Amino acid sequence: MYETHYHRASSVDDAAAQFAKGAEAKYLSGGQTLLPVMKQRLAAPSDVIDLAKIPALIGIEVGGDNVTIKAATPHYDVSTNAALQKAIPALAALAGMIGDPAVRYRGTIGGSLANNDPAADYPAAVLALDATVKTNKRSISATDFFKGLFSTALEDGEIITAVTFPIPARAGYAKFRHPASRFALTGVFVAQTKSGEVRVAATGASASGVMRVPAIEQALKANWSASALDSVSVSADGLMADLHGAADYRANLIKVMAQRAVKDAA
Amino acid sequence: MTAISLTVNGKVVSGNVEDRTLLVQFLRDHLNLTGTHVGCDTSQCGACVVHVDGRAVKSCTTLVGQVDGASVTTIEGLSHGDELHPMQAAFRDNHGLQCGYCTPGMIMSAVDIVQRHGGKLDEATVRHELEGNICRCTGYHNIVKSVLDAAGRMSTAQAAE
Amino acid sequence: MGVEGIGASVLRKEDRRFTTGKGRYVDDIKLQGMTHAHFVRSPHGHAKVKGIDSSAALKMPGVVAVLTGQQIVDDKVGNLICGWAVHSKDGTPMKMGAWPAMAPEVVRFVGQAVAVVIAETKNQARDAAEAVEVTYEELPAVTNVKASIATGAPQLHPEAPNNIVYDWALGDEAATNDAFSKAANVVKMDLVNNRLAPNAMEPRAAIAQYDEAEEHFTLYTTSQNPHVARLVLSAFYNIAPENKLRVIAPDVGGGFGSKIFIYPEEMVALWASKKVNRPVKWTGDRTEAFLTDAHGRDHVSHAEMAFDKDNKILGLRVKTHANFGAYMSLFSSSVPTYLYATLLSGQYNIPAIYAEVMGVYTNTSPVDAYRGAGRPEASYLVERMMETAARQLKVDPAELRSKNFIRQFPHQTPVIMAYDIGDFQASLDAAMKSIDYAGFPARKAKAKSEGKLRGIGLSCYIEACGIAPSKAVGSLGAGVGLWESAEIRVNPVGTIEVLTGSHSHGQGHETTFCQLVAERLGVPVSQVSILHGDTDKVQFGMGTYGSRSLAVGGSAIVKALEKVEAKAKKIAAHQLEASESDIVIENGEFKVTGTDKSIALPMVALAAYTAHNLPDGMEPGLKESAFYDPSNFTFPAGTYICEIEVDPGTGKTEFVNFVAADDFGRLINPMIVEGQVHGGLTQGIGQALLEGAVYDSNGQLITASFMDYAMPRADDVPSYKLQHTTTLCPGNPLGVKGCGEAGAIGASAAVINAITDAIGNNHLDMPATPDKVWHAIRAGA
Numbered sequence A: 001m002y003e004t005h006y007h008r009a010s011s012v013d014d015a016a017a018q019f020a021k022g023a024e025a026k027y028l029s030g031g032q033t034l035l036p037v038m039k040q041r042l043a044a045p046s047d048v049i050d051l052a053k054i055p056a057l058i059g060i061e062v063g064g065d066n067v068t069i070k071a072a073t074p075h076y077d078v079s080t081n082a083a084l085q086k087a088i089p090a091l092a093a094l095a096g097m098i099g100d101p102a103v104r105y106r107g108t109i110g111g112s113l114a115n116n117d118p119a120a121d122y123p124a125a126v127l128a129l130d131a132t133v134k135t136n137k138r139s140i141s142a143t144d145f146f147k148g149l150f151s152t153a154l155e156d157g158e159i160i161t162a163v164t165f166p167i168p169a170r171a172g173y174a175k176f177r178h179p180a181s182r183f184a185l186t187g188v189f190v191a192q193t194k195s196g197e198v199r200v201a202a203t204g205a206s207a208s209g210v211m212r213v214p215a216i217e218q219a220l221k222a223n224w225s226a227s228a229l230d231s232v233s234v235s236a237d238g239l240m241a242d243l244h245g246a247a248d249y250r251a252n253l254i255k256v257m258a259q260r261a262v263k264d265a266a
Numbered sequence B: 001m002t003a004i005s006l007t008v009n010g011k012v013v014s015g016n017v018e019d020r021t022l023l024v025q026f027l028r029d030h031l032n033l034t035g036t037h038v039g040c041d042t043s044q045c046g047a048c049v050v051h052v053d054g055r056a057v058k059s060c061t062t063l064v065g066q067v068d069g070a071s072v073t074t075i076e077g078l079s080h081g082d083e084l085h086p087m088q089a090a091f092r093d094n095h096g097l098q099c100g101y102c103t104p105g106m107i108m109s110a111v112d113i114v115q116r117h118g119g120k121l122d123e124a125t126v127r128h129e130l131e132g133n134i135c136r137c138t139g140y141h142n143i144v145k146s147v148l149d150a151a152g153r154m155s156t157a158q159a160a161e
Numbered sequence C: 001m002g003v004e005g006i007g008a009s010v011l012r013k014e015d016r017r018f019t020t021g022k023g024r025y026v027d028d029i030k031l032q033g034m035t036h037a038h039f040v041r042s043p044h045g046h047a048k049v050k051g052i053d054s055s056a057a058l059k060m061p062g063v064v065a066v067l068t069g070q071q072i073v074d075d076k077v078g079n080l081i082c083g084w085a086v087h088s089k090d091g092t093p094m095k096m097g098a099w100p101a102m103a104p105e106v107v108r109f110v111g112q113a114v115a116v117v118i119a120e121t122k123n124q125a126r127d128a129a130e131a132v133e134v135t136y137e138e139l140p141a142v143t144n145v146k147a148s149i150a151t152g153a154p155q156l157h158p159e160a161p162n163n164i165v166y167d168w169a170l171g172d173e174a175a176t177n178d179a180f181s182k183a184a185n186v187v188k189m190d191l192v193n194n195r196l197a198p199n200a201m202e203p204r205a206a207i208a209q210y211d212e213a214e215e216h217f218t219l220y221t222t223s224q225n226p227h228v229a230r231l232v233l234s235a236f237y238n239i240a241p242e243n244k245l246r247v248i249a250p251d252v253g254g255g256f257g258s259k260i261f262i263y264p265e266e267m268v269a270l271w272a273s274k275k276v277n278r279p280v281k282w283t284g285d286r287t288e289a290f291l292t293d294a295h296g297r298d299h300v301s302h303a304e305m306a307f308d309k310d311n312k313i314l315g316l317r318v319k320t321h322a323n324f325g326a327y328m329s330l331f332s333s334s335v336p337t338y339l340y341a342t343l344l345s346g347q348y349n350i351p352a353i354y355a356e357v358m359g360v361y362t363n364t365s366p367v368d369a370y371r372g373a374g375r376p377e378a379s380y381l382v383e384r385m386m387e388t389a390a391r392q393l394k395v396d397p398a399e400l401r402s403k404n405f406i407r408q409f410p411h412q413t414p415v416i417m418a419y420d421i422g423d424f425q426a427s428l429d430a431a432m433k434s435i436d437y438a439g440f441p442a443r444k445a446k447a448k449s450e451g452k453l454r455g456i457g458l459s460c461y462i463e464a465c466g467i468a469p470s471k472a473v474g475s476l477g478a479g480v481g482l483w484e485s486a487e488i489r490v491n492p493v494g495t496i497e498v499l500t501g502s503h504s505h506g507q508g509h510e511t512t513f514c515q516l517v518a519e520r521l522g523v524p525v526s527q528v529s530i531l532h533g534d535t536d537k538v539q540f541g542m543g544t545y546g547s548r549s550l551a552v553g554g555s556a557i558v559k560a561l562e563k564v565e566a567k568a569k570k571i572a573a574h575q576l577e578a579s580e581s582d583i584v585i586e587n588g589e590f591k592v593t594g595t596d597k598s599i600a601l602p603m604v605a606l607a608a609y610t611a612h613n614l615p616d617g618m619e620p621g622l623k624e625s626a627f628y629d630p631s632n633f634t635f636p637a638g639t640y641i642c643e644i645e646v647d648p649g650t651g652k653t654e655f656v657n658f659v660a661a662d663d664f665g666r667l668i669n670p671m672i673v674e675g676q677v678h679g680g681l682t683q684g685i686g687q688a689l690l691e692g693a694v695y696d697s698n699g700q701l702i703t704a705s706f707m708d709y710a711m712p713r714a715d716d717v718p719s720y721k722l723q724h725t726t727t728l729c730p731g732n733p734l735g736v737k738g739c740g741e742a743g744a745i746g747a748s749a750a751v752i753n754a755i756t757d758a759i760g761n762n763h764l765d766m767p768a769t770p771d772k773v774w775h776a777i778r779a780g781a
């Protein structure tokens, strides 16, 4: 790792002010992505501004229609939150599938979304549940937030403060782990809103990051069941291909994982 | 350079360190607590796991600045005097280690697993929960046995308290 | 005997220190005034080094020196050697290019060192290494064996035309052709044995210290065999004469072969420590481990097996291309030849075998022994062939094997090996019973009704351990003898030190070797300590690899113990005024049979050292040493059967059951033996399902971290059911055979046999990733 300057921010405004002072500052939340990247010397921030201890950024609020997860809430706390487990069980379960227990203790939803790794889990839930990403400047809809591989609508220095998820009628998430990294080789989040809309998002599969899967959405809207997808075929165009999964294999996984997510949906 | 102060194995320690210092480097190089190991550069192997405020985290993926003021327990701080922690004893009794390199991280993760699941652990859960700890020697068979054995011992110990 | 003697599962003495964080590995050691090394490594698979500009690096904070490949050549540090001379079938010696510790002119694999920065801290060394400017002229690279020997391929070494190191053969070609001409059926197969990264969890490390006053070097290093390291470093690399070089291997975090070899980093650390006149420490990181630790396996083979009309094997023909990487590592030449082709008879009566092996250079990391070394490749080939043959001949795979088992011992195979003893049917039967082989068809049908594909696969492996005898391996080209030494010191108060040339890096020698002493002298293991891993303490030794420590190292201890016992009995008889032949040892007491007269071992030891009252002419002291050179290899063998289920939707394999029935001869500590099997099986399963070191065509290692190289984790593997069948090895005094590699040798064929059975498509190469299995299901449908 290159030498850097570490600052612990006391509030969101303090963090933004520190960021503005740094030559090439970066926010640090759980550090479970940024630190490995810095260790490999692939990033060299002049300053790292720690958001993890800002009280306003920690916590989960479950209301009648919405769930809000503050940005610096670790995956572990999300996965074990009893109110969330009742409101959107699939979201709590997803948080419990990220990485391993040690990663879940530190990694946060804000960091995961800001990073927008094409194989990360949270983006699938955010897109399928049509969540809203709140920042210190504005609210951004899920559709507008994700801009492809490792890029988002966030402006330089903008801080994610929270994510608000509408509570669906039912939702499910199924993940097929990459054999080595254990990220999603393909993960599919299926959701049906209280008004009957169906949204399906796949992660790990596409070369341009998390994506909706219209073919599956249509089939499930007509008939919410795993067997409704038997005859659906997902195109391999634009899907990633690497050592652990060819594009046609990932296309197959999108369908198979969607079926399993529907079966598990609650 | 940053001044830091934290509690390690019950003792307050402080120092002036480069800001880029990782917790594992601080433990090994500054405090000579070499029981915490480094087995990878990508935060995957778990050889470096320690407890920070009671949670098992990867000390190779934590800046020491992030744990300023926190309480850290390493493998050296797990046993009370000569008496091994039930997890340490279970690893020895079940031959849960060979070269010993992954062992400190395994044990620290395993203690955390038992603390979260209590005595309700089964083999499949243990295997799944050990996802972040890689061992090249034991094939995990006896590690799993050790953790299940310790889970029994720890809940008995708790019940006795 | 005794609760701590042979056959007892004594808990390991070493575990208190390991479970409390008190192990002492190389990186844990700090020396006064220590500097840190970071290597500048080639980013290219093949390139000319046109120039190295270290001026900017030298100005960076904390930098002590920047040293280059040219300097190490100028200082006449020797090139790395390959210690086993193999000849091509035309009689010519193998053709090798030079391998300097840092490349002065040409780099031939990504990660090869060209310079080293020595600085006050590790971070400073790494910061400065980035500032060293190396100008390269890229050359075309080749990474695949077959492509490497094709016409027009990039050439790696002028000494080795067409990148061929040797074209070797073993067996009787004419007899084999003859066998095939009489065959009723011939089974043919192409097989790939995937390249693996050893990945001991402790990365390699070295600390070198030069003492100017004594002109003496000390090297702390992650080595499986410190004495061999010293020998090679002094005899071939001109670092220092043996008496001026001490090599210490403290606790070592796993080896699996990869820590046998003497690597450039250790040489450079030693050389640099004298140049900067301060201790130099280098600790590799995982990326460096992936790039520079010797890889394992990497064979491409074509095999044919001839059967008569009764399904008896008539002959086996094998042609293998072995990828050696860019340079010939220390024992590399022997792995695909004498450690591979000699095991191609498997457990079977095969009248004629002919094997050809072509060793080939490519722009990849050097390949050498990795757990099993040659034997897993042989076992995989033979056992995949047997299963495939059974399918083709439409007979039960267990029956086909059974029909062809060797049942008379000793048995001379057509490929050098003379199997001394075994009972292959016993282990097959034990494994089949344990897994309820007979009930499998019903289980398969039930799984099918639940939408799962279930399969069962066998593997009846044999291996040769404890590479020996020295004279024989010498005649085959080995550069060293393969005996072992031991010394037993009974101290004046009766505590005992055992000095062994074997090295423990997880195998539990500190316990097992004590048990040998406990067995013989009746003392508790707590009174015995094992010294190993330090060339200043232990006279000599060949180290630990090839599952040799107990069969060879343990036998040396037994020989030394015999001498100690004989002398101690003489002293006891003298003290007790009895006849030597009446003395027996019970619970640490020397007794006169049939009387109540006795003397405890500490008193005998005290008498030996006070020397006040010893038999006439006896030398004082109680300390004996022995060298043991075995008369033959040992031949552990067994059967592994696994039952798996494939998820047709994802191609993912799950284990239902995995049974292993091994014959390791006598077990000294069953608990430790079983631990070795578990670890070996998991590495074998890792090779079969997950692991593969993959290069792109430019020589970039695509799998250079745990993010891309899939290591087996706890939830990838099952709990194992182990059985032991026993035939005692006649070749050593303990009757032991060695257990360290069996799992890795036998497991992978069982797994692939099971998957191919489940999916009904035999064309499947390792690693059988879900993606590959899913594609194979579709291709087979």
Ligand SMILES: Cc1cc2nc3c(=O)[nH]c(=O)nc-3n(C[C@H](O)[C@H](O)[C@H](O)COP(=O)(O)OP(=O)(O)OC[C@H]3O[C@@H](n4cnc5c(N)ncnc54)[C@H](O)[C@@H]3O)c2cc1C
Pocket: A026, A027, A028, A029, A030, A031, A032, A033, A034, A035, A036, A051, A071, A072, A097, A098, A099, A100, A103, A106, A107, A108, A109, A110, A111, A112, A113, A114, A115, A117, A119, A120, A121, A122, A154, A158, A159, A160, A161, A181, A182, A183, A184, B042, B043, B044
């Ligand atoms: C071994 C391992 C396995 C993993 N497995 C998975 C997996 O299976 N699935 C998965 O989804 N992820 C996985 N991860 C990634 C993990 O979930 C990370 O925690 C997450 O991606 C980043 O969160 P963080 O809080 O650690 O962010 P950090 O690493 O602290 O930051 C990541 C990036 O986000 C920026 N950032 C952080 N917080 C904010 C904010 N509030 N506003 C604006 N920018 C911000 C940072 O500047 C940085 O660029 C894994 C990580 C590891 C080490």
Ligand code: FES
Pocket: B037, B038, B039, B040, B041, B042, B043, B044, B045, B046, B047, B048, B049, B058, B059, B060, B061
């Ligand atoms: S060293 Fe921390 S996870 Fe490997």
Ligand code: FES
Pocket: B096, B097, B098, B099, B100, B101, B102, B103, B134, B135, B136, B137, B138, C201, C253, C254, C506
């Ligand atoms: S005991 Fe050696 S890595 Fe686990």
